[in-house]
Amino acid sequence: MNDYPLLARIRLNPQHRAVHRDLRDATQMHRTVMRMVPDNLGDSPRLQAGLLYRLEETDTSSTLLVQAAHLDPALLPAGYGHAEIKDLAPMFSALRKGLAVRYRIVLNPAKRERLPLDQKSKRGRILPLSGAEADQWWLRRAADAGLNLHVLTPTNLAPVRPQGRQAPTMRHSLIRYDGTATVTDPYALAQAIHNGIGRGKPYGAGLLSLAPASTT
Template identity: 75%
Template sequence: MNDHPVIARIRLNPHSRDVQRDLRDATQMHRTVMRTVPDHLGESPRHRAGLLYRLEETDTASTLIVQGNDLDPAGLPAGYGHAEVKSLTPMFSALRKGFAVRYRIVVNPAKRERLPQTENKHGKIIALSGPDADQWWIRRATDAGLQLHIITPTTMAPVRPRGKQATAMRHSLLRYDGTATITDPTALAEAVRSGIGRGKPYGAGLLSLAPASAP
């Protein structure tokens, strides 16, 4: 297994029925992405595989960004899309305190409702939006070793798991783009490997970095 994750950029084929199904159904998308990692990983296979992904859509194309410890796009359905895989080792090697970066991440900002101490149960999870979501991201980024300078939020289409065993929870997604300075390279490396926040099986949590001076 690789010391550092690899990343695959998969330009999706809009004519593929599998792609069309997955773009409508977050549960199916998760199942398809899991086909790129080894079998027999035991319990919590997504976590063991280090699998994170993000869907990026424009007016002309849809691209799936997939990160994992050991990816093989050959496991995707035939005709699903064109994949390019590269190592993230150079990126991890470049992480230095004080280094300026550009970032992108899709997150599911949420908090658990507080209940009176007399109630012996957990409060429901509440999605955050607006300034509350921005503050959530600032706190998480700080914990992840980033000092944010620019924060540009973009509201994404929400996802809801489907299927008989799926929860009824609706995942509200926000994309954040901006610039930051690295304050803790070790914490940042772990955040890149593990992802940030909830909703990771549904396209949230993958933190992408690039030098701020890059075009």
């Protein structure tokens, strides 16, 4: 895998009207971050751009992390925030089996409802998971992504619901996981970082961030 994505860290301007709008409306936030990627990407522009994002909020600030193959923060609304671009190539190059890492990810753990046999021709609803079920879901998905989790600390976030007349009606329940892990499959992990994990990617889920674990 030779084409490594970029990561933009955008410190949002709390006085900006578009920032206020986007923090209230996940659909608008998705539209805003998509402004940073090239036009004419076909029917699935987010997928083609490899765009993933995560909102990180504290009591005093909001920071938007955006990952994609190509990013131009100058296309954001004027005054929207201060952006710094990072090349993720060194992180991908450092991945190796046995590497100890710290991770952070926001996820939308979910499963499809099982229907009775007399309704097997229909598809069940997507049901959000919480508590121990959500933790087990992340453990399984992490293993598939080449990570052996040692610590997983969940933080429940405010759910998001797509806005607009044509938006799907499903609410996305979001959980942030922080912890430590060991890399078991560098190739699978690189794929997971590139593609994101789970559902809800247009609404701020799926972006996996890694950093070396402290050796002290």
